[in-house]
Amino acid sequence: MQGVHFLLSLLVLGLASSFASAYDPSPLQDFCVAVKDSEIKSALFVNGKFCKDPKDVTANDFFFSGLDKPGNTSNRVGSNVTQLNVDKIPGLNTLGISLARIDYAPYGLNPPHTHPRGTEILVVVEGTLEVGFVTSNQQDGSNKLFTKILNKGDVFVFPVGLIHFQFNRGYTNAVAFAGLSSQNAGVITIANAVFDSDPRINPDVLTKAFQVDKNIIDYLQKQFWVDNNN
Template sequence: MASRLPLLVLLATTCCCAIASDPSLLQDFCVADKMSQVSVNGFTCKDAKEVVAEDFFFSGLHVAANTSNKQGSAVTAANVMQIPGLNTMGVSMVRIDYAPKGQNPPHTHPRATEILAVLEGSLYVGFVTSNPDNTLISKVLNKGDVFVFPKGLLHFQYNYGTENAIALAALSSQNPGVITIANTVFGSEPSISDGILAKAFQVDKKTVNCIQAQF
């Protein structure tokens, strides 16, 4: 039994790694059937006889989004919700538009690594490593530059220039999800107790209430 222990550990590790991603394809494709009432981790497959080219198509990443909001940025997604054919494929894309001084605020993607390419302008980008180090790894990107944000880590992009910036990003999930830190912490419904947040951020409750009012 002792001689088999290393093999068992290896198999267990392999299994854990294998399930820590989007569902794998077992056929040519599994176009999402969004009308199905069956609840699964993802979407059930549309009848292959009903699959059409439009299931694999999306047009819109060439269009600049409206950045006239508090953050000065806008994300145009091309994931399984827009392209049913991405179901089980484990990939998606987004276009991000930034106004001058606009930012894609600190956030995480719980299900995806992101690789971002700057198409126009310049961006200051970075991510923070996990506890206990919390090290900021950051860089200024110019047109044509590429940067990777590891799966699940907090990251951001900021347009420090005087012109609009555009980036295109690919993500390793059909539905990567996004958790915007400020919205999640201060804008939850119902609200997280101001006492809990005051202690967590080492400020008084009045400050917490003031921030929560912004959301």
């Protein structure tokens, strides 16, 4: 199973690379390895990011180990997203691509969220998932849901910026890998952003927006909202 996981993740990376250059800057050289803030004094500034001096670059700047290990799904939503973006692999800087492993406990949910800077292509390697995304700005004013049941080996695409989700419908764990068309696609989990912002959004705003009693908004803003992204 471990070998299958890695083969499928490589497939995801290959597919995602075909649309990666549409959003992140095009590279001006072979690579532009990102550096930590503490190293900026000796860095070169290219493509909007500080780059490590090429003579100091090593193979480890393009390497990550441990994606075969399951993420901890013992949280309220029952899922864990292990992101491999430019923060985890500095060599991804300017390359316009990243990868994630998503683990789901039985009936675990990767809650409705968006990636403001990247399209996502997801492949299921274990279990059964219900997935979907919602359109925006339709001519008739509607928000159409595109949804599908995915089994092992199935692939689904979530267009950039649109709200989407994955839900494990089975009695066993599920695993998926996702490629994203950005070195740092970002993630906005809808419920967390709306009800757990700092400072809180004025309850009067949310009461009117959701057309519910203010007590419901007060209740939701007092909950402990889980971030399942690592």
